[in-house]
Amino acid sequence: MTRPAPSTQTILKHWREAVPNDRLAHLVKDATRALVRALQMRLAEHAVSFGHWTFLRILWEGDGLTQRALSEQAGVMEPTTFSALKAMQRLGYVTRRKSDTDRKKVHIYLTPKGRALRDTLVPLAEEVNAIALRGVKAADVAATRALLLAVIENMAKDEAARDMRMPSTRALAGLRARKRKA
Amino acid sequence: MTRPAPSTQTILKHWREAVPNDRLAHLVKDATRALVRALQMRLAEHAVSFGHWTFLRILWEGDGLTQRALSEQAGVMEPTTFSALKAMQRLGYVTRRKSDTDRKKVHIYLTPKGRALRDTLVPLAEEVNAIALRGVKAADVAATRALLLAVIENMAKDEAARDMRMPSTRALAGLRARKRKA
Numbered sequence: 068m069t070r071p072a073p074s075t076q077t078i079l080k081h082w083r084e085a086v087p088n089d090r091l092a093h094l095v096k097d098a099t100r101a102l103v104r105a106l107q108m109r110l111a112e113h114a115v116s117f118g119h120w121t122f123l124r125i126l127w128e129g130d131g132l133t134q135r136a137l138s139e140q141a142g143v144m145e146p147t148t149f150s151a152l153k154a155m156q157r158l159g160y161v162t163r164r165k166s167d168t169d170r171k172k173v174h175i176y177l178t179p180k181g182r183a184l185r186d187t188l189v190p191l192a193e194e195v196n197a198i199a200l201r202g203v204k205a206a207d208v209a210a211t212r213a214l215l216l217a218v219i220e221n222m223a224k225d226e227a228a229r230d231m232r233m234p235s236t237r238a239l240a241g242l243r244a245r246k247r248k249a
Numbered sequence: 250m251t252r253p254a255p256s257t258q259t260i261l262k263h264w265r266e267a268v269p270n271d272r273l274a275h276l277v278k279d280a281t282r283a284l285v286r287a288l289q290m291r292l293a294e295h296a297v298s299f300g301h302w303t304f305l306r307i308l309w310e311g312d313g314l315t316q317r318a319l320s321e322q323a324g325v326m327e328p329t330t331f332s333a334l335k336a337m338q339r340l341g342y343v344t345r346r347k348s349d350t351d352r353k354k355v356h357i358y359l360t361p362k363g364r365a366l367r368d369t370l371v372p373l374a375e376e377v378n379a380i381a382l383r384g385v386k387a388a389d390v391a392a393t394r395a396l397l398l399a400v401i402e403n404m405a406k407d408e409a410a411r412d413m414r415m416p417s418t419r420a421l422a423g424l425r426a427r428k429r430k431a
Contacts, residue, residue: 074321074405074408075401075404075405075408076405076408076409077321077322078324078401078405079401079402079405081322082398082401090374090375090378091378091381091382091390091393091394092284092288092374092377092378092381093374094394094397094398095277095280095281095284095397096281096284096285097397097401098277098397098400098401099277099278099281100324101400101401101404101405102274102277102278102400102404103278104404104408105404105407105408106274108408108411139256139259140259140263142260142282192272192274192275193272195274195404196272196273196274198403198404198407199273199274199400199403199404200273200400200403201399201403202399202403203396203399203400206392207392207393207395207396208273208396210388210389210392210393210396211273211389211392211393211396211397212273212276213389214385214389214390214392214393215276215277215279215280215393216264216276217382217383217384217385218280218283218284218381218382218385219257219260219261219264219279219280219283220261221380221381221382221383221384222257222283222284222286222287222377222380222381223256223257223258223260223261223283225287225380226256226257226258226286226287226290227258229290
């Protein structure tokens, strides 16, 4: 049916015509959408979803992580991680094993098949990265890397300061209460 | 229960300690995660989800868009857009109206309540943007904007070239077939 919307052309139009001076935060997000979409298309040719790629990428660096740690590093909620890992288990990419010391913890291990995907899939991400930076000056890459790292540092500081003032869980509880009412 | 994982601190750790030279594409994505998370926290205080924010932001610029156009601009699949808009209708933010000329098309209109949210929510995004750029030089912002725009342009070109060679729908059909087998 529909392909993953929107085409990168739609994103480009926003910046070229509609709102060229829109916030940098928004531009960073749209660049991510373009990059993710390009990788998604390539992964699809290998029958791998972007969600599974995200978990595989983390496991290639740290096999045997707990489901919770994996969820945290992937930046998705635990129920989503749980469903994805169940599917990845059915595909033969991972095995899930309860911790011997703490039965509430589940550790995730790559199978040989899941491990072997690394050599197939990482070049796809490298290709996307290389295409993205075509015609871009090394100095601009350095400036961008520094800026994006500063952004993450600024947001980490802000988050710590906000956590001191008001646990974010409280705001989220409010959101859930509102959702129930709706 | 769990707050939106991971904390920005986890993201920062990746870049400071684990893999500081990781791909720029990955850094762009992680900066997006940090920015989205910061906005998500602020929106939650107003009982607005990030998904609803995305649709509201587009409608504030273009009220009366079709559901399909909205879906495309938001970068989400149509079934997801459909559920979100149903929820937003229940919250009194939008109304959905069938086109007079083409009954298959659904147009989305903001209610006064949905429109009024703009004055409350846009300052939150502006605040996040301002915090993100604390201590960052204007020249680096300019270099980053130029680079990110080049990234989107490069990916749009790549996508057009790939569409010529192989309709991306084919790859996605493959992915779906694989999912059914699993």
